[in-house]
Amino acid sequence: GQQLNQSPQSMFIQEGEDVSMNCTSSSIFNTWLWYKQDPGEGPVLLIALYKAGELTSNGRLTAQFGITRKDSFLNISASIPSDVGIYFCAGQGDSGYSTLTFGKGTMLLVSP
Amino acid sequence: AAGVIQSPRHLIKEKRETATLKCYPIPRHDTVYWYQQGPGQDPQFLISFYEKMQSDKGSIPDRFSAQQFSDYHSELNMSSLELGDSALYFCASSYNRQLVYGYTFGSGTRLTVV
Numbered sequence: 001g002q003q004l005n006q007s008p009q010s011m012f013i014q015e016g017e018d019v020s021m022n023c024t025s026s027s028i029f030n031t032w033l034w035y036k037q038d039p040g041e042g043p044v045l046l047i048a049l050y051k052a053g054e055l056t057s058n059g060r061l062t063a064q065f066g067i068t069r070k071d072s073f074l075n076i077s078a079s080i081p082s083d084v085g086i087y088f089c090a091g092q093g094d095s096g097y098s099t100l101t102f103g104k105g106t107m108l109l110v111s112p
Numbered sequence: 113a114a115g116v117i118q119s120p121r122h123l124i125k126e127k128r129e130t131a132t133l134k135c136y137p138i139p140r141h142d143t144v145y146w147y148q149q150g151p152g153q154d155p156q157f158l159i160s161f162y163e164k165m166q167s168d169k170g171s172i173p174d175r176f177s178a179q180q181f182s183d184y185h186s187e188l189n190m191s192s193l194e195l196g197d198s199a200l201y202f203c204a205s206s207y208n209r210q211l212v213y214g215y216t217f218g219s220g221t222r223l224t225v226v
Contacts, residue, residue, distance in 0.1 A: 035217075048211065092211055099145065
């Protein structure tokens with residue numbers, strides 16, 4: 001099946017720093033989504049990308065759909081303590097209507 | 113805005129028992145997806161339904177079954193529970209199997225099998 005490689009696995013940063021994480025795949029995805037998950041809660045959608053090359057922002061978050069359709073990155077600028085959580089990339093490819101393949105997640109810790 | 117509602121939030125069952133998880137999609141969403149997330153793992157797709165018919169099937173064990181009802185809510189039935197079934201089970205919903213109209217997850221059901 002399709003797989004997503006997400007990196008880094010975890011990050012520990014100081015408040016105010018910028019953060020970057022990415023996902024890559026050996027196969028093409030048609031849609032990329034970035035989610036944030038707090039412990040014991042469901043993933044919350046941050047940004048959705050539908051076209052290759054698309055660059056989208058949501059407040060301090062910016063994400064891009066790679067031109068090859070095999071990768072995506074998420075940047076968080078000026079991090080704050082409430083950014084703490086696990087960030088997942090998810091892709092929709094050829095595995096079925098709207099079923100998502102998730103990356104392994106990036107755990108972000110922000111020190112005040 | 114209304115979100116995806118899952119019940120119960122927490123469930124404790126013994127081995128070999130059965131469990132039923134419920135999912136109520138966002139109003140007017142006709143597609144429901146079930147995911148399983150083990151401890152420290154990423155969500156894994158189990159099964160989906162569109163207009164009350166099974167749409168796609170992922171890594172759902174044969175001991176599990178699911179259906180979507182006329183009001184579009186869905187139930188995941190799990191039988192002969194095993195310790196390894198302990199996980200967070202998420203439901204997501206969308207409209208017309210399309211991501212562009214939104215793909216929202218519920219808060220999940222935490223199943224613990226003892």
